[in-house]
Amino acid sequence: MTRIKICGITRAEDALAVARSGADAIGFVFYDKSPRYVTPQQAAKLARAVPPFVTLVGLFVNSSDEYVRDVLAQVPLDVLQFHGEETPEFCRQFGRPYLKAIRVKPGVDLVQCAASYSAAQGLLLDAFVEGTQGGTGESFDWSLIPRELSLPLILSGGLHAGNVAEAIRKIRPYAVDVSSGVEAAKGIKDAAKVAAFINEVKQIDLQLS
Numbered sequence: 001m002t003r004i005k006i007c008g009i010t011r012a013e014d015a016l017a018v019a020r021s022g023a024d025a026i027g028f029v030f031y032d033k034s035p036r037y038v039t040p041q042q043a044a045k046l047a048r049a050v051p052p053f054v055t056l057v058g059l060f061v062n063s064s065d066e067y068v069r070d071v072l073a074q075v076p077l078d079v080l081q082f083h084g085e086e087t088p089e090f091c092r093q094f095g096r097p098y099l100k101a102i103r104v105k106p107g108v109d110l111v112q113c114a115a116s117y118s119a120a121q122g123l124l125l126d127a128f129v130e131g132t133q134g135g136t137g138e139s140f141d142w143s144l145i146p147r148e149l150s151l152p153l154i155l156s157g158g159l160h161a162g163n164v165a166e167a168i169r170k171i172r173p174y175a176v177d178v179s180s181g182v183e184a185a186k187g188i189k190d191a192a193k194v195a196a197f198i199n200e201v202k203q204i205d206l207q208l209s
């Protein structure tokens with residue numbers, strides 16, 4: 001069963017719709033240059049709209065350790081997602097499960113990345129797009145993904161209802177992660193796109209089982 005994370009939630013109605021559609025995890029972006037940025041106060045309010053058994057993920061980009069601790073004090077995050085150039089030591093210090101995002105381009109040694117971040121719960125692979133840190137809606141060349149990785153693989157970058165089945169068939173990731181591909185506008189999720197995306201994942205999982 002492929003797990004599903006929907007990232008960049010900024011509205012309570014989207015959090016609820018995403019959870020009701022069957023997502024396993026939702027992500028809050030604590031990066032103030034993102035159009036999907038939420039303050040810790042907003043995220044705490046959003047978190048209260050989420051029903052039980054949905055994992056809450058907090059996304060950070062080269063934040064200070066003080067900022068991460070401040071968010072953790074206010075928002076009941078289950079998992080941290082580090083989307084910048086954070087070191088393994090930085091990621092580990094919070095004593096929380098974490099995902100390390102790698103922006104993939106030719107020449108990046110993903111086997112070595114997985115070894116370096118061996119304490120992570122998973123390696124999240126996103127597209128490398130010059131001048132941005134993620135959430136671009138761009139996909140990357142999946143042939144750059146090694147067959148064997150020592151960490152669970154979370155595939156992201158430009159996924160949508162039209163390509164997620166092919167991605168799962170080819171890569172067999174532990175989970176898929178989407179933001180742009182299920183939006184009506186940046187930071188505003190489209191409930192129909194979310195449902196279509198999740199339906200595609202469930203259908204291909206059934207076919208492959």
Ligand SMILES: O=C(O)c1ccccc1NCC(=O)[C@H](O)[C@H](O)COP(=O)(O)O
Nearest residue numbers: 007034133134135137156157158179180
């Ligand atoms: O969403 C953002 O604006 C963002 C900003 C900086 C770093 C990461 C960001 N988002 C990451 C994600 O939303 C997901 O983890 C994932 O990469 C999906 O991106 P998308 O290609 O938009 O589906």
